Amino acid sequence: MTWPKAATTGLPQRNSDASESTFLRAGRRLTRAVSENRKANPVHRRWAWRYARAVVAGRWLVLAALAGAVFAAVSFLPPLAQTGLGLSGVVGTESKAIRAQVQAVEQFRLPLLTRAAVVQHSPDGLDVYAQARVVLRALAVNKQALQGGSEGSLRLALPVLNRPELVPDGTGRTTTAVTYLFTDPGADFGEQNRAAHEYASTIDRAEDPDHLLGVTGTAPLQIEQAGLVHDNARWVEIGSIVAVALIVGFTFRSVLVPAVTLVTAVVAYVVANRVVAAGVELAGFTAPAQLEPVLVALALGVSTDYTIFLIAGLERRLGAGDDCRTAVRGAVAEYVPIVVVAGFTVAGGVLALIVSRTAIFRAFGPGLAATVLAALVVSIVLVPALLAVLGRWVFWPSRPRQRFIEEQRRDARWGVRLLTRRGGAAVVAGGIIALLVVAALPLRDLRESFSPMTALPHDNAVRVAWEGAAAGFAPGVLSPTEIIVHRQGVADDLSELGALQRGIDHQPGVARVFGPADFTLPAPLRQQVGVFLAPDGNFARFLVVLDADPLGAAAVEHLRHLTERMPGLVAESGLDGGALSYAGDTALGLSLIDSARSDILRVALAVAVVDLLLLAMFLRAWVVPLYLLGVGFLSVAATLGLTTLVFDYATESEGLIFFVPFAAGALLISFGSDYSIFSVGYVRAEARERPLSEAIAVAVPSSRRVIIAAGLALAASFGFVALVPLAQFRELAFALGVGILLDAFVVRSYLVPALIALQGGHRRDSGSEASR
Incomplete structure (x- = not known):
C-alpha cells in the first residue's frame, strides 16, 4: 500500500533528517505546502464538501423532508411481517428430494409422507378403548373424505400404534398412537397446521382418557417458529435500543448523543423494514419473515455505527479548535465518504449471497443488503442535519475540547507504542494470528442440521408432542x-x-x-x-x-x-x-446442506471480490486490502470455530443450523472491512503529516476508541437476537456478537496496525520511501 505523505519529493529519502541537505529540506517544505493546499479540498472529495455545506445550510428542510418520507413509508408500505415468507417458502423446488416426493405420489397414487400428525402417549399404556377410538376417529374422517363431504384440506388420517408386535420395546404395552394427517397437495404449512389442530380438537379431553399430547410435525414446527419470532421481535428491538443508548452515552459522556443515535436507529429500522417489504412485493425478491429479528439488529447496529463515526468526527474537530459550523461541515465532508464506502462494502458483501445456488441463501442477500442501504441513507441524511441543529450541545454535559486533549495525552500508551516497533509488531501479529488459528480448529468438526425439533424450547407443545x-x-x-x-x-x-x-x-x-x-x-x-x-x-x-x-x-x-x-x-x-x-x-x-457446502467457495469468492474492490478503491492500493481481507477471513474462521465448540459440545444442539455459518460469515467479513475502512483511513490521514510510526501511535488510540464503541453497540444489537428462543437465533447471535467483539477489540485494534507497521518497515528496509 502507498501511504501518501505531504513531505514527499522525487529524491531518495534518508533515515536521518540531520543528514539531509538544506535543498532537500526546503523542497520538502514546499511540497508540504502544495500538498496541504490540495488536501484541503481534493477533487475526489469536492462532492463531500458540497454535500456538507448543503445539509448544514438546509438542515431544517432536510429534517422536514425526511419526516415526510418516513410518514409516507409507514402509511403506504406494508411491514415485512405481512409480506415475508416462512423459511419453507424460500427452499425452492430444485431439490432432488422434493422432485422425488412428487414422483412418488404420481407413481404410487398414495402419499406416505406428511408434515403434520397428532400424538397420543401414556408411559403406562393406552387402554384398548383409547386405541379403538384412535382407529375409529381416523376411519370417520377417511369415510367422509371418500364420500366427498370433508371440510377443509384434510384428505386422509392414518393411525399407527406402537403395538408390541410392530414395535417391540420390552414393555409389552401400547403406549403411543401417531395419527398422520394428509391434506390437499396444494395446502401450505398454515393450512396443514390448522387441519391438524381441528382434528386434535375432536379428541375428548374432559378426563383426558385418550392422553392427547398435541400436534407436531414439520408444518407445526415451522408455524411455531414463526410465532416465536413474531412474539419476541419486540423484545429484540427494546433490548437493542437500551443497550445502544447505554454504550453510546458512556462512550461520549453525553445525554444527547444517545438521543441522536436512537432517533437515527429507529428511523433506519422503520424505513428498512418497509423498503424490504416493498422489495418483496414490487421487485420480486424473497425475504423470510423469520429474518425480522436479524433485520432489526442489523438496521439498529449499522445506523448506530455510522452515527458514532460521524459524531466522533465532529468531536475530533471541535477538540482541535474549529468553530461549531466549520466543525460540522468538516466532519460531514471527511466522514460521509468513509461511511458511504463502508455501507456499500457491507451491503455488497451480504448481497454476494445471491450467487449461491441454494434458494434460502439467495433469499437472505437482498433483504440484508436493502436493510444496510436504507440504514446508510438515513444515517448520512439525518445525522448531519441533527448535528447542524445541535452543534456542540450534542455533547452536553461534556466538553469535546477537554476530552480531545485528555485523549491525546493517552496516545503514548505502551500497547500502542509497541506496535510502532517492528519487533513488537511482529510479536503482536504472530501471537494474534496463532491464537486465531487455534480458535478456528474446531471448525473442522462442524456438523450442520436443517431445522431440528430441539431448536424449540423444552416446554413448547410441538416439541413435547x-x-x-x-x-x-x-x-x-x-x-x-x-x-x-x-x-x-x-x-x-x-x-x-x-x-x-x-x-x-x-x-x-x-x-x-x-x-x-x-x-x-x-x-x-x-x-x-x-x-x-x-x-x-x-x-x-x-x-x-x-x-x-x-x-x-x-x-x-x-x-x-x-x-x-x-x-x-x-x-x-x-x-x-x-x-x-x-x-x-x-x-x-441433506440436499440443502450438501448444496450449501458446494456454495462455500462460490460465496466466499464473491464476498472477497466485492470487499477487495471497494477497499482498493477507497485506499487506492492493493497490498493492504489483500491482507486486511485475509485477516478478516481468519477472524471469521476463528469465530465460527468458537461457535462450533460452544454449540456442538457445550449444549444439546446437534451442530449448527446450516445457514448460520453462511449468514454470519458474510456479515462478519463485511463488518470487518467496514471497520478497516475507518481505522486504516485514520492512519492514512495521520501519515500525510508525520512518519508512519508516529501516525500509528496517534491514530490507533483514537480510531480504536470509536471502533470499540461501534463494535460494542453492534455486538449488543445482535446479542439481543438471542432473546428469540430458537436455536438458530441463539447460534447467530453468539457468532455475530463474538465475531464483532473479536474483530473490534483484537483484529482491528492490534493485528491490523501491527501488519501496517510491518509492511511499512519492510518498505523502508527495501529502500522505498517510508511514506509509501
Missing part, C-alpha cells in the same frame, strides 16, 4: 425417509426386495424399515393404488425411520451414510440396475 412420539417409536417417526427403487418389473422381485429391506434395516442410525415385506395389497387393488409397490410394477419404496431427530445433524449424517451404501445394498440384493431416489424432510435437509 414430538418427544412423546419419539419415546413410543423412534425420534424419526414423524418424518421418515422414503427410498424409491425404479427398475423394470421390480414389483415381481419380492424376495430381492425383502433382502434389500433387511440390508437397510441393519445400517447405522436406522431404527425401523417398512416395505413390501411388511404389507402388500391384493393384486386387483394394487392396480389402482400402491403402498410399497407401484401399480405399474416398475417402482418399489421403503419407509425408513431413523433413530435421531429427522432434521438434526445426526439424522443427516445417518442418511448420508445410507445413501453412500445403497448402491452396494441394491447390488447385493440382486436388484442390479435399479435407480434410487430419496424423499422426506431428512433427504431435503
